[in-house]
Amino acid sequence: MKLQAEKVTLTIAENRLLDEVGIEVKPGEFVGLIGPNGSGKSTLIKTIYRHLRPDAGWISLDEQDLSTLSSRQTARAMSVVQQESVDGVDFTVREIVMMGRYPYKGFLEGDTEKDRAIVADALDQVGMTRLADQPFIKCSGGEKQRVLIARSLAQQADFLILDEPTNHLDIRYQLQIMDLISGIGVTTLAALHDLNIAAAYCDRLFVIESGRMVASGTPEQVLRPGLLREVFGVEAEVERHRRTGKIHVLFLSDRLEKSLRA
Numbered sequence: 001m002k003l004q005a006e007k008v009t010l011t012i013a014e015n016r017l018l019d020e021v022g023i024e025v026k027p028g029e030f031v032g033l034i035g036p037n038g039s040g041k042s043t044l045i046k047t048i049y050r051h052l053r054p055d056a057g058w059i060s061l062d063e064q065d066l067s068t069l070s071s072r073q074t075a076r077a078m079s080v081v082q083q084e085s086v087d088g089v090d091f092t093v094r095e096i097v098m099m100g101r102y103p104y105k106g107f108l109e110g111d112t113e114k115d116r117a118i119v120a121d122a123l124d125q126v127g128m129t130r131l132a133d134q135p136f137i138k139c140s141g142g143e144k145q146r147v148l149i150a151r152s153l154a155q156q157a158d159f160l161i162l163d164e165p166t167n168h169l170d171i172r173y174q175l176q177i178m179d180l181i182s183g184i185g186v187t188t189l190a191a192l193h194d195l196n197i198a199a200a201y202c203d204r205l206f207v208i209e210s211g212r213m214v215a216s217g218t219p220e221q222v223l224r225p226g227l228l229r230e231v232f233g234v235e236a237e238v239e240r241h242r243r244t245g246k247i248h249v250l251f252l253s254d255r256l257e258k259s260l261r262a
């Protein structure tokens with residue numbers, strides 16, 4: 001599945017949150033969207049999954065204008081793991097994951113054996129089988145994140161959108177979830193804060209700053225000291241991992257940088 005967005009513009013309360021933004025995710029690619037706090041990552045992601053309607057521009061999935069798809073067609077085509085979780089609801093973990101099967105069901109249709117098997121498999125993949133019958137609201141932040149990822153796996157969509165998928169996760173689950181998501185081969189767009197996670201897993205990165213796309217390319221092309229200084233306002237050195245060959249960013253805080261110069 002291919003996603004294309006062109007010249008997407010969105011203004012809310014006279015603030016231009018997205019300014020002629022373009023992004024492309026090719027079939028099977030894992031693309032990372034990076035940028036400082038408040039740069040527009042969530043806003044762009046919400047616009048792509050139709051939570052927000054752009055004032056101008058086009059978004060298409062496999063050349064089909066997204067605005068022409070019904071909500072059921074959209075839910076079968078793309079699944080979303082949002083930053084805001086579904087707090088305050090009285091469902092078990094398993095019931096939350098079963099919600100991923102809704103786009104495949106008719107009105108009042110019950111769960112089939114196939115649905116139950118898919119849900120069990122999704123829970124197993126994120127390591128949540130043991131807590132399947134626990135209320136979702138009792139889960140820790142990281143467990144909730146894993147449940148929401150399991151729900152999106154159960155949805156079996158061809159395009160996956162993730163807003164900060166490793167938020168709340170300890171390092172073991174950050175790597176496990178990123179391994180899992182990148183390993184299933186589904187076309188994926190993920191907003192990411194951790195630039196080393198982005199470098200390790202993404203085929204390409206798009207950089208957004210103040211609602212404008214300012215750079216794109218492979219992690220190696222994008223994650224350069226000059227860009228990190230201009231966009232994120234940090235000093236950094238970029239190295240290559242000795243064994244994987246992947247780019248690794250070594251950050252220098254202002255204080256460290258000053259003490260090194262002194």
Ligand SMILES: Nc1ncnc2c1ncn2[C@@H]1O[C@H](COP(=O)(O)OP(=O)(O)OP(=O)(O)O)[C@@H](O)[C@H]1O
Pocket residue numbers: 012013015017035036037038039040041042043044
């Ligand atoms: N509904 C809204 N009305 C007005 N301004 C908004 C709205 N939603 C977001 N914004 C503003 O748009 C800008 C971009 O916000 P957004 O959440 O997309 O950034 P982000 O890159 O995802 O940030 P973060 O890294 O902090 O999650 C921010 O300045 C935010 O305050």
